[in-house]
Amino acid sequence: MRLVAYKTLTGLITEKAGLVKEDGLSLVKKHVQERFNSNQNSWTSMKRTTGFGVFLILLLTGIVITLNEASVVSATGVIGILDHDTIWTQAGGPYTLTGPLAVNAGVTLTIQAGTVVNINSYYIQVNGTLTAIGTGTNKVQFSGGEINFKPVSNGWNQQSDSGSQFQHATFQSTKLTSSVPLKVVHCESNAEISIGGNSLITDSALLKLTVAGTCTIQRNTMSGTAEITGNTQSTVSDNTITAVANTPALKITGGASTITNNKLTGGGIITVPPFRGETIVYAIEIYQGTAQIAGNNIVGGVLAGSSTTISNNVVSSSIQISDGSPKISGNSFSGYGGVNVGYSKNSPVEAPIILNNTVSYISIFAGSVQIQANTLRGTGLNLGIGFNQEYQNGNSLVANNYVYNCCYGLACWSEGGNPTVSFQRNYVVDCEYGMTLTGGQISILNNTIRNSVFGIYLGDKAAVSKIAYNNIENNSLRGNLYIENITAPIDAANNWWGSTDEAAIGQTIHDYKFDFNLAKVTYVPFLTAMNTQAIPDQTATLLVTQPTTNPTDAATPTEQPVSNPTATPSGQPNTTSQPTQLPTSTVPSEGKIEDGLSLTGLVIAILVIAVAILAAAVAVLWRRLPSKPSIGA
DSSP states (O other): OHHHHHHHHHHHHHHHHTOOOOOHHHHHHHHHHHHHTTOHHHHHHHHHHOHHHHHHHHHHHHHHHHHHHHHHHHTTOEEEEEOSOEEEOTTTOOEEEEEEEEEOTTOEEEEOTTOEEEEEEEEEEESSEEEEEOOSSSOEEEEEEEEEEOTTSOOOBTTTTBSSEEESEEEESOEEEESSOOEEESOEESSEEEEOSSOEEESOEESEEEEOSSOEEESOEESSOEEEOSSOOOEEESOEEEOOTTOOSEEEESSOOEEESOEEEOOEEEEEOSSSOEEEEEEEEEEESOOEEESOEEESEEEEOTTOEEESOEESSOEEEOSBOOEEESOEEOSSOEEEEOOSTTOOBOOOEEESOEESEEEESSSOOEEESOEEEOOSSSEEEEEOOSSOOOEEEEESOEEESOSEEEEEOOSSOOOEEEEESOEEESOSEEEEEOSSEEEEESOEEESOSEEEEEETTOEEEEEESOEEESOOTTOSEEEESOOSOEEOOSOBOSOSOHHHHHHTEESTTTOTTSOOEEOOSOOSSOOTTSSOOTTSOOOOSOOOSOGGGOOOOOOOOOOOOOOOOOOOOOOOSOOOOOOOOOOOOSOBOOOTTTTHHHHHHHHHHHHHHHHHHHHHHHHHSSSOOOTTO
């Protein structure tokens, strides 16, 4: 009778809890025997005279043990398939997975503020809806494993703000993967998050984020890499992303995303060969797509390809154009920062535009490039704008640029190639070599070259079709024009040489007069006054065709840089351990889970009454014993 009654009561509680139990009766006996086994006679007398009391003790002790046991098992026994709407509460937790858990299609699992969920090395597969909404002071906490939203799950709906979402949640080594849109707000994670669809990720501290949909990523702080994949149109704004070693802060492999007002600090390192070997720490890597990168503070370099536009950023290193036809405009480079176009024999560079930047150097190895309306301020030792197209020839235009204090202001070496380059309406001053040209098919029209050691240096394989309408003046005694190893005649008529004295002009041109093995330079007729058109016009239209010999035909771009970005989100992510390898199976084991403490309030009330009755029964029993038991008797 006692066994039946006990099993009936414990069975009721365990059935409501949906949990698997041990044999509670043996625990009851053990508890009672430890209390009274010191006096066998007293135990026998108690059974004989207080049968009802013993039954009550057994019954109530079973209630206490069953309640305690239910609490323990509810924290360690989560496994199986959730087939009806369920709420997890802080009081009912922690919820600990002992195997994989599935949320069926059409089912909602709601996790309330303060709830602790230990996924361990398992996973929660969501085919329905999962919402975990905490508060700023009472977050939902996940640890270990993975939460995986399948394509059939109910993603977040932006219009109704319904569906699967996480707010004020922490993910401690818990990987979050979703094929559907999610809302992730005010969360913290030190594991990878990979999301698709029209997701919102905002005001969170994250490690690594990968998005494959049209996502909004804003005001986050990250200590890893944000990666945008596929044909997407995501918006990434006002984030602070600091990459770890050998990785970029932002990686884009497709789509037409917009990246604005972020602070991006790179960790990937690569050495490239512009005018001199340079180590670049990439903050952004762009491999495909038409991304718009604007108004960012980029601490490191940028690897740019495809049809990307990179405009109005502050860049602390260099931009490397790897392929395609990117447009680089309105950027401000700090330190020895510049633009490299092409960096290998396989660089498929087409027709990039480099426009209106403040930069230290621009180095061209491949492609047909337009370089216009830039300002280059050197250190006296560096290259200004140079072509060394050993990888891929092109037909390039260099126009309306200001070049100051460089070792080589404008240059074309092209030791392994033969590009065509037209220099028009550039202003070059205070350089060691205003122009140095030892290769390529060159035209020099409407430029001003002043205060250099060498005004124009021509040598070796340079083939200059025309030098006209330029202001070439006030360069050192080594020459306004200095040729070496050239035997073909040079046409340099119709330039202003800083004088109207033909003999004096001749003394500033180093040609056959000084070395009979050199070609003759024809400089007569010459201009009798400065050509006012031979300076940059940075308010005119972007030149897209090759210039003529008419000095009035020159034009320049109108695009101007905007102010530098100021938005730098605060806060640092909590980065602890890295995520571990997770199970790849998506089929959970059989089982069922319910809210194990739905009768908690009722059971506690019964317990209070029972304890009072138990105390009275024990007191009566004790008084009836012949003598107090002694230990070891």
